[in-house]
Amino acid sequence: MEDKNHSHQQNQTRNDIFMNAARLFSEKGYNRVSIREICESVGVGKPTLYYYFKDKETLFVQLVQEAKSLGRALFEEFMGKDLSPIEKLENILRFFQAYVERYPVFIRFFSQISLMSLPESIELQISPFKDELLDTLQEIVKEGQEHGGFSHDLDRELFALTMLSTIKYFLHLKSRDSGNEFDLAGMFDRLLDLWKKILLET
Amino acid sequence: MEDKNHSHQQNQTRNDIFMNAARLFSEKGYNRVSIREICESVGVGKPTLYYYFKDKETLFVQLVQEAKSLGRALFEEFMGKDLSPIEKLENILRFFQAYVERYPVFIRFFSQISLMSLPESIELQISPFKDELLDTLQEIVKEGQEHGGFSHDLDRELFALTMLSTIKYFLHLKSRDSGNEFDLAGMFDRLLDLWKKILLET
Amino acid sequence: MEDKNHSHQQNQTRNDIFMNAARLFSEKGYNRVSIREICESVGVGKPTLYYYFKDKETLFVQLVQEAKSLGRALFEEFMGKDLSPIEKLENILRFFQAYVERYPVFIRFFSQISLMSLPESIELQISPFKDELLDTLQEIVKEGQEHGGFSHDLDRELFALTMLSTIKYFLHLKSRDSGNEFDLAGMFDRLLDLWKKILLET
Amino acid sequence: MEDKNHSHQQNQTRNDIFMNAARLFSEKGYNRVSIREICESVGVGKPTLYYYFKDKETLFVQLVQEAKSLGRALFEEFMGKDLSPIEKLENILRFFQAYVERYPVFIRFFSQISLMSLPESIELQISPFKDELLDTLQEIVKEGQEHGGFSHDLDRELFALTMLSTIKYFLHLKSRDSGNEFDLAGMFDRLLDLWKKILLET
DNA sequence: AATGAATGAGGATTCATTCAT
DNA sequence: AATGAATGAATCCTCATTCAT
Incomplete structure (x- = not known):
């Protein structure tokens, strides 16, 4: 003890x-x-x-790695195997919501990283991480097009990029929202509706 | 003399x-x-x-104002009165393309601004400028829905935000593209196609 | 146990x-x-x-004392009573050779001491030790002049100093000789020859 | 003006x-x-x-170079062409005397350099300078042996080394002599006498 | 006999800024 | 319109040393 x-x-x-x-x-x-x-x-x-x-740089890089690692662990919780593409998209948004709630400091930190002006030495250590999320999103859309009822004549790559940038933008807004006025959950709900409408052809 | x-x-x-x-x-x-x-x-x-x-801060703020002012002037050239909503959206993308070509330094600078970690004092002077573009985009979509044939059951506010974040993201990518490998014009073409498909109901 | x-x-x-x-x-x-x-x-x-x-200083001073003390002990082994002045000189050189071989670390340390830039406090504790060797050398030369057949019109004090500085210089060179290329023994042999030639008048 | x-x-x-x-x-x-x-x-x-x-290191290295350069300039003054070997040796000692008198700070500095514990980076920049004097001394003795009446069966290399180390030792003593009690000129006179006695065979 | 954690004082260096000219 | 020289305050970081355990 x-x-x-x-x-x-x-x-x-x-x-x-x-x-x-x-x-x-x-x-x-x-x-x-x-x-x-x-x-x-x-x-x-x-x-x-x-x-x-060791030094300021190491502290920062470890912080990035920790934030990433916590994020990845949480992500796993939301990524079950047998989910439909739409459910996967939904869970990605839910994951970010959960991340924001569980690690409010880290989400701010994490959402700022790509935007910070960092010493070159740090950028080199961090850049390998960049945007695994984009790949994930693309694959989900692809899967949806193949057997999920997603519209086929949709520019897959581009739409994934649109989704990514929107998510990031929301996180950015949330991270700057000191007064807790920004309703991330609500926005994500609306966002999912929008995506469904666009992706699912009638 | x-x-x-x-x-x-x-x-x-x-x-x-x-x-x-x-x-x-x-x-x-x-x-x-x-x-x-x-x-x-x-x-x-x-x-x-x-x-x-006067000092570093003033230099920076004047730089921001100059970039904004040049941007606004150029924007006027692209915003004719009698354009359809779709044409307006097209021209907004064309405007950014032109800005990038004409003021490559400023676009990088401009696209960095929102992302830089700035002293608070500067932040205060700059923030009022923020995101007139979002309003513009929303109004165009509204106009399109009212008499431009745009889909009515589309979350206007949200879609404008999606457009905004995507544009910003592309400019961000372009500004970081040192080798001139990123084809902004081509991406904007594809983006416009995507938007059309989404906005215009059959 | x-x-x-x-x-x-x-x-x-x-x-x-x-x-x-x-x-x-x-x-x-x-x-x-x-x-x-x-x-x-x-x-x-x-x-x-x-x-x-107790502290860094004490550690250093104890190190000096230890090196000195080991040196003195070894020196005794080489300083028999019934030696001729020339033999004494020879044995002094042999002593240094032996010291170098037996305590390679200490000889480097010892040869550095006089050269190091030390805090004043340390300098004060160490200086009393300085150059007993000079006295020894002078006495040997004196003895040699009195009843060892050494040249009488030789500046005793000065020649002792010459011998001292040369020995020190060799030890300094040896202590910096990482590759073991410097043949201290051979140099000492030559040095003894030189001294004999100078000291012993025909 | x-x-x-x-x-x-x-x-x-x-x-x-x-x-x-x-x-x-x-x-x-x-x-x-x-x-x-x-x-x-x-x-x-x-x-x-x-x-x-630029930094502490640069300051120090420039100091070394300046001291060296002043030394070299002064040395030229003392090294006339048509001097006998003995006169050359005499002038070398006179040169050091003059250096000490003219640049008392630098001689202390200069005589300490080789003894200081320096950052490796500095040692690398300084080491190339080392001991041109040894060569000079050897050549003088060689010249003296060839046509200056110097004793032929003298270990040339070794005696030059002896001279060098003695000079250095005297400069070292002088540089540590705060009270101006050490009579460098007098010592050099005696040293020259000693050298003459050793070098010149009868 | 030995340690993990902490400290105050000081190291070299660079910053934005200003003076006198 | 422009400069060389100077500054106070801040930067990151390391030192020898000690406390509680």
């Missing part, structure tokens, strides 16, 4: 740094958050941060 | 600073471009920059 | 720190070796080092 | 930094002198130093 406590305490500081950094980065971007600022927000000295993270 | 020369020279330096700053900001973001870097790229001393621009 | 083991283990760690510190200091100088570096090279935590040594 | 003043003022600060840095480095070694310390000793802010010198 003592061991657990110990290990818990250990992770506590590290986690505090982690979460505060995520929040600050998502609020102000990489360059405008200083190590000092992070440390002050946590209430530790600078060397403590450097005890847990 | 001397005066003119003088004044021309004056504008020349100012303009050099302006354009180099635009290029650098669009390439690397606000925070990662230093005054020194801008001055070196122009070949003048730092006080020269401060002679023309 | 357990106690002995215990105590042995204790000395082992202490000794590991000691030797690694000696090596690192001799390779890079006092300031450029960090406590972290020493600890990492040994594979212990920093507090362990501080358990055995 | 104004221009000269201007340029003088300009060089004044730079030179102040230069000389203070030389003094501090020679007193305490590279690592233990901080940029802050140099700036405080001159009375300027840190950015001023960085205005004149």
